[in-house]
Amino acid sequence: MSAPTLNPPADRPGLWGWDRVRLEAWFVARGEPAYRARQVLSWLHRRGVGDVDAMTDLGRAGRAGLAASFDTRRLLPDGVFRSADGTEKALFRLSGGAAVETVLIPEEGRTTLCVSSQAGCPIDCAFCATAAQGFQRNLEAHEIVAQVRWAIDRVGREGLTNVVFMGMGEPLANYRAVASVCRLLLDPVAYGLSRRRITVSTSGLVPQMRRLADELDVALAVSLHAAHDALRERLVPLNRVHPLAEILAACRYYLARRPDRHVLVEYTLLDGVNDGTDEARALVRLLRGLAVKVNLIPFNPFPGSAFRRPADARVAAFQDVLTRAGVFTRLRRTRGDDIAAACGQLAGEVRDRRKHAPGAEIPCSSHRAA
Ligand code: SAH
Numbered sequence: 001m002s003a004p005t006l007n008p009p010a011d012r013p014g015l016w017g018w019d020r021v022r023l024e025a026w027f028v029a030r031g032e033p034a035y036r037a038r039q040v041l042s043w044l045h046r047r048g049v050g051d052v053d054a055m056t057d058l059g060r061a062g063r064a065g066l067a068a069s070f071d072t073r074r075l076l077p078d079g080v081f082r083s084a085d086g087t088e089k090a091l092f093r094l095s096g097g098a099a100v101e102t103v104l105i106p107e108e109g110r111t112t113l114c115v116s117s118q119a120g121c122p123i124d125c126a127f128c129a130t131a132a133q134g135f136q137r138n139l140e141a142h143e144i145v146a147q148v149r150w151a152i153d154r155v156g157r158e159g160l161t162n163v164v165f166m167g168m169g170e171p172l173a174n175y176r177a178v179a180s181v182c183r184l185l186l187d188p189v190a191y192g193l194s195r196r197r198i199t200v201s202t203s204g205l206v207p208q209m210r211r212l213a214d215e216l217d218v219a220l221a222v223s224l225h226a227a228h229d230a231l232r233e234r235l236v237p238l239n240r241v242h243p244l245a246e247i248l249a250a251c252r253y254y255l256a257r258r259p260d261r262h263v264l265v266e267y268t269l270l271d272g273v274n275d276g277t278d279e280a281r282a283l284v285r286l287l288r289g290l291a292v293k294v295n296l297i298p299f300n301p302f303p304g305s306a307f308r309r310p311a312d313a314r315v316a317a318f319q320d321v322l323t324r325a326g327v328f329t330r331l332r333r334t335r336g337d338d339i340a341a342a343c344g345q346l347a348g349e350v351r352d353r354r355k356h357a358p359g360a361e362i363p364c365s366s367h368r369a370a
Contacts, residue, residue, distance in 0.1 A: 015070035016044060016149075017141025019183035020190070026069075027062070036062055038189045045190035048149070050074050075146035077102075087336030090150050091348065094119060094143060098136035099348035100168050102147040103341045104154055112162040113151040115144055117178050118169025119348060123203045125223075125236050127270055128344045129302040130168045139169070141180040148181075148191070157191075164199040166221070168346045171200050172208035182216050195219075201266065206242040206250045213254035220254050221264035221295075222247060226274050227282035235274070244286065255291055262291040268344065269298045269315055271308040280321035287327060294322055294329040300342040 018026070023037035039057055043049045052058075052067045066072070077090035078099070088104045098119035105112045119136035121128070147167075151160050163185055165171035171178045178200065184190040185198050201221035202209060212220065224247075226232035232239040251263045265287065269275040283294075296319055299309045310318075315331065322329040334342050 012069065012071040014140055014142025015040075015066065015072045016050065016074060016145045017143070017177065017180055017184075018070075019141075019180045020187055021183070022180070030065055032059075032062055032065075040066065041184075041187065041189045045145075045184060045187075048152070071142075074149060075143055077150055081339040081341070083336040083339045083341060085335055085338075087339070087341050088154065089336060089339050089341040089346075090147070092143070092146060092150075094137075094139070096137065100139065100143075100147075101341070101346045101348050102150065102167060103336060103346070104151050105335050106155075110161040111151075111155050111159055112164055113148065113160060114164050114167045115147045115181075116167035116169055116346065116348075117144060117165055117171040117174045121169045122173060123170045123236065123238050125203060125225075126234060127268060127299060127305065127307045129305070129340075129347045130344070132302075132304065133347050138174040139177060141177040141184075144177060144181045145184065148185070161193075162197045162199070163193060164201065164221075166199070166201045166343070168348060170203055170205065172202045172205040172212065175208050175211065179212075179216060182218050186217070199264065201264075203236050203238055204242050204247045205238070206246045209247075209250040210253050213250075213257040217258070219261065219264065220251075221266055222251060223266040223268075224283070224286075225266070225268050225270075227279060227286045231274060231279075235270075248286065248290070251290060251292075262293055265292050265294045267294060267296050269296055269310050269318060271299065271310040271314070273307065275310045275314050275318055277317055277321050280318045281325075284322060284325040284327060292327065294327055295332050296329060297332045297343050298334070300334060300337055300344050302340065302345050302347070 020037050020041060023040060024034040027036040028034050036058060043055045050072045052063050052072055055063060075092055078093045079091045081089045086106045090102045091099055093099045100116035100119050102116060103114040118138050120133050121130045122135040124131045165178060182198055185193045186195060195217045196219065199219040199221050200212060201223060203223045225235050229239060229243045232244060254263060298315055299307050301309060319329050319331060336342055
């Protein structure tokens with residue numbers, strides 16, 4: 001199936017990615033009332049209507065201006081894969097040929113969408129499949145919103161409860177687009193998701209962590225994976241630029257700005273590398289005094305990966321050290337690994353993937369003017 005990809009000309013931004021502040025400024029600059037922005041957001045994000053001609057309450061000038069200035073097409077997935085556990089993964093082919101994946105994870109009482117913010121990733125963590133494909137480009141805000149729209153098509157507006165920026169890419173390296181999407185997710189006129197249900201995850205881009213704390217009321221997740229700089233440098237090369245002390249200081253800054261929150265610490269357990277009880281104790285010491293919850297993610301293998309997943313007993317022993325020290329710790333259950341949709345398995349390639357899910361690909365139309 002070769003669906004044409006959305007390829008907006010550079011001078012026509014994608015309307016689906018514009019948040020209220022930007023749209024209001026745009027209308028005001030044209031001599032139109034600021035409330036037009038709310039009308040547009042409601043058509044797009046509440047009603048799912050992207051056809052400007054159908055936005056009857058905008059007035060003729062408003063409609064003509066929008067149509068001339070924006071690309072209103074909506075990107076649709078090229079393929080959808082279903083896991084035996086109910087997890088679904090959609091593949092979006094972007095202009096320029098890159099592809100990204102999005103994962104929809106139904107759980108008891110909630111459904112979480114894991115969105116991608118970049119095609120590939122520049123951070124190059126040693127144990128991540130996305131890193132192995134290098135970095136192609138940042139996603140535009142509308143390309144991230146397209147992932148949200150797909151999830152709403154699947155489970156409805158009420159059905160989608162959580163959005164996590166834990167797919168492909170480093171969200172804080174694409175700050176502007178990610179911030180726009182967060183604003184749309186939070187805006188009651190657009191998606192109106194609870195501030196507790198939007199999580200931005202970072203490998204430790206310290207300046208942007210501080211900026212996020214200042215500007216956006218969303219949950220922060222930090223991928224630590226090690227409690228010592230020497231080990232973390234091997235796993236997350238960015239640690240040479242922003243070592244642990246700086247990252248922890250940025251966490252404290254975030255918590256000072258958001259006193260009712262905690263920081264979610266992600267820790268991928270790699271057999272024989274960072275999963276010993278000594279490392280667990282070092283992690284306890286590192287996190288002492290911070291409002292954190294720890295998510296342990298046993299390594300998810302991918303073709304060509306050099307690491308192994310630890311045995312269950314090692315995982316349990318690591319978790320035990322944290323729990324006994326009073327650190328709230330959850331073990332993240334692997335979801336969707338039969339369709340390569342688990343943490344760290346997203347590589348945005350259709351090739352080789354069909355064999356994981358025979359017959360699971362749902363034909364879908366190309367992008368349409370929604
Ligand atoms: N770049 C951001 C967003 C990715 S979130 C970040 O690093 O936080 C995905 C989480 O899964 C990160 O904590 C990442 O380090 C982790 N991860 C990557 N590859 C993995 C793998 N193969 N197995 C388990 N977890 C992995």
